[in-house]
Amino acid sequence: MAEEYRFNENELELVALRWLEEVGYTSVSAKELEDSGMSKRKDYKEVVLIDRLKEVLVTINPDVSMAVIDEAIKTITVHKHPDMAVNNQTFHRYITDGIEIPTREGNRNVTKRILLFDFNEPRNNDFLAVNQFIVEEDNQRKRTDIILFVNGLPIVLFELKNATDESVGISDAYNQLQTYKQEIPSLLTFNEFMVASDGVQAKVGTLSSNEERFMVWRTIDGKVEHGTASSQLEVLIKGMCNPEVLLDLLHHFILFKTDGDKTIKILAAYHQYHAVNRAVEEAKRAVSTEGDNKIGVVWHTQGSGKSLSMVFYTGKLVQELNNPTVVVLTDRNDLDDQLFLTFSQSSDLLRQTPKQANDGDELKELLSVNAGGIVFSTMQKFAPKEGNQMDVLTDRRNVIVMADEAHRSQYGFSADVNAKDGSIKYGYAKYLRDALPNASYIGFTGTPISSADKSTKAVFGDYIDVYDMTQAVEDGATVKIYYESRIIPVSLPDGLDIDDLVEDIVEGQEDDVASKT
Template identity: 60%
Template sequence: MYQFHEDELEQASLEWLENLGYEIKNGPEISNDGDYPERNHYADVVLNGRLEKVLQRINPKASATTVQRAIQQVTVVQSPNLIVSNQVFQKYITDGIDVEVRTEDGRNTVEKLWLFDFENPSANDFLAVNQFTVVEGNNNKRPDVVVFVNGLPIAVIELKDSTNEAVGISEAYHQLQTYKQTIPSLFQFNAFLVTSDGVNARVGSLTANEERFMMWRTTNGKTMAPTSMPQLEVLIQGMFQPAVLLDLIRHFIVFQTDGEKTVKILAAYHQYYAVNKAVEEARRAVSESGDRKIGVIWHTQGSGKSLSMVFYTGKLVLAMNNPTIVVLTDRNDLDDQLFNTFSISSDLLRQSPKQAESRSNLKKLLSVESGGII
C-alpha cells in the first residue's frame, strides 16, 4: 500500500496530470506579484488571458469585442446562490454562449460562442496549478490543486496526509465544504471535486454529501485498475484525460430539482463507460451496414439505472440528430418514476419528455416526425 505525505501526494498528482498533457504551474508564480503573472488580484479565479486566447481560436469568426462580451457574460456572478450560478455555467458548457452583436448594417443579431472545442480536445488549454491562493472578502484560502480548462477552474483536488491517522479523506471533504462557504467564486465554474489521502480517492459534485463521493475504478473502462495502483492515480488517469474530461462535463452532469432543492449529479464510472458503449453500439446498429441489434446493459439494484437512461438519451439526442426515443417499462409505478426522472433532467435532454397514457396516445406521439422522448 502506498503511503504519501501531503506534499508528496500533491507532487505525484501534478506528475500524473503532466503525463496526460497538462501544463503545470505553481500558484505563487502566476499571481499578480509572481514571475509569470496571470492574475491581477488574488480574488481573480479565472485566468482571463488563457480564456480569451482560446475563445478567439475556437470561435474564429467572432470579433475581439464579441469574445470580450462572452467572457463578461460567463464570468459575472450569476446569482448569490452558488448552485444556481453553477447551473447557469453548466448551460454555457452544453449550449454555448449567445452574445448579442450589432451588424455593419445596423441590425441586432445573436452570435453563439463555445467555451470548449469538444470535437478537438487538443485545441483547448489544460493547466494544473498547485497552491492557488484565493482571497474573497476576509477569507484567504489555498486549495491544493486546481485544474483549469481554457482558464476556467473546472476541478479542485484536496489532499490529506495518509501517514497521519488523525487526518484522512473525510477531512479533505470537509475542507472542500469550508472552501465552498468562504471562497464560493472558485466554485461557480466547478465540474467536480476530488478528495484523497493517498490511500483512498473519491470524486463528487458540488452538492454531493460525503457518502456520494465515489471511487473511479478504471483508467480505460475495459479493465478494473489493479489494487496496487494508487486510487488517486486511477482517478486522474481515468477522469482527467482531456477527451474524457470534456466528455464528462458536456454529457455526464445533470441538475435535478424538486422545486425546493437542486442537486448536481455526476455520472459514476460504470455509468460513463456503459452509456458511451451503448451510444457507440446504437450508432453502429442503425448505420447502413448495421444489424439493428444494440445489446443489453445490466445493472444491480440501486446502481443508477434511471440516470444511466437519462445520460444515454441526452448523448443520443446529439449523436443521432434528435431521434425519437421510447422508454418502455413493465410497471405503472416504474413508468411514473422514470417519467419524473426524465422530466427533472430536461436541461441535459434539451427537451421535455412526454408520457403516453394509452396505445392510441402513443401512436399519436409517434406520428410526429421531429423526434422526441416518450
C-alpha cells in the same frame, strides 16, 4: 501503475501533478504562474485566468469580434445570483450550450453563440494544473492544493491530505472542500467536480454530494478495474481527468436534477460513463443500413443508478445519432411514472421535454414525426385494437426503443393458441415490433433471463456492459438490506436516510423504496 506508498501532503501534490502531466496538462505552481506572466490576475479575488480564457475563445470562435468575446467573458465572470449553486448551474449551461451574445452586424441585430470549449478536438483547449493557488474572498484567504484550469476556468478542485498522519484521512479532505464552499464560493461557482484524497483513497463528487456520494473511479481505460493494490488517485486522474474523458464528462455526464426546492448536481459514476459510451457506439452499429437493430443489454444491478444511466444515454444518443426518436418502455404504470419523472427532472441535459403517452392513440400521435422526441409508454399500449396484427405506428429507422426492466414482458414472439376456441394470441414483444418494424432495441436490466423460451440476450443482443451487485456494494453505489431472507439492493441519493428505507421495507412498501432510489 505506481506502487502503494504513503505520501505526505507535499509529495502527494507533486506526484499528482506528474500524473496530470502524463495525461496532457501543463503543471505549474501558483508562484511560477504569477512570476512567469502566465497569469495576469489583478489580485487574489480573481479566480478565472482571463488572459488564457480570452486566447482560447478567440481561437475556437474565429468568426466573432473581440467585443463579443469580451462580453462573453463578462457574462461568465459577473455572477447574477447571490446563491453559488444557482450560478454553478448557469455556468454549466454555458459549458454545454455556449453563451448567446446579442450584437450588431451592419444594420442588423444578430445573436452570436460563443463556445467555451472545443468538444470535438481536445487539443484546441488549454489544460493547466496549478498547485498552491491562493483565493481571497470576504477577508478569507485560502491556499488550494490543486486546481485544474480548462481554458482558464477552474473546473476541478483537488483537496489532498497527509497519508503519513494516521489522525488525518479522506474525511478531512471532504470537510475542507465543504469549508471552501462557505468561505470562497466564487471559486466553487465554476467547479464541475471535486476530488478528496488522502494518498491511499481518492473519491470524486459534486458541490451537492454528501460524503457518502463521493465515489471511487476504478478504471483508466474502461476495461480493467483497479483494486486496492493500485493508487486510487492515479486511476482517477488518468481515468477521468485526461482531457478527452474530462470534456466528455462536462458535455454529456453532468446533470442538475430538481425536485421541489432542492437541486442536486449529479456526476456519472465510472460504470455509468463507460456503459453509456459503449451503448452509444452499439446504437450506431445497430441503426446503420447493415445493422441488425439489436443494440444490446446493459446489465446493471438494482440500485446502481440504472435510471440515471438511461438519462445519460438518451442525452448523448440524441446528439450522436442526429436527433432520433427515443421510446422509453416499461411494463407497469407506476414504473412509467417514476421513470418519466426522473427524465422530466433532467430536461436540461436532454435538451427537450419528454412526453408521456396516455393511450394508444396519443402514442401514435407522438410518434408521427420525422425525428426527435422522447416518448414514454408502457408495453400494454402496443396492443392491436382487434385481431392479431398491430398497426404500424412508424416505419422510420431513426427510432430507438429503450426498455427498462428488460427481462420482463419482452417475449411472446410465437403464437399462443387457445385450446378451446382456436384463437391466436401473441405477446407484447411481437406487437411492439409490428408497430415499430425498423426501430432498434436496447434493454436495461438488473436481472437478465436466459432460458429456452425467454432470453434477454436473444431479444436485445449481446451484453454491452455488466455491473453486478458485488461491484456496486464494493463501490458504495448500492447498499444491501437483508430482510426476511431476502437481499434488497438500494442506492442512496443525496439526503436520503437509510433508516427511512428500512422502515418502508418492513411496512411492505417496497414500491416506495423503488421510487425513492
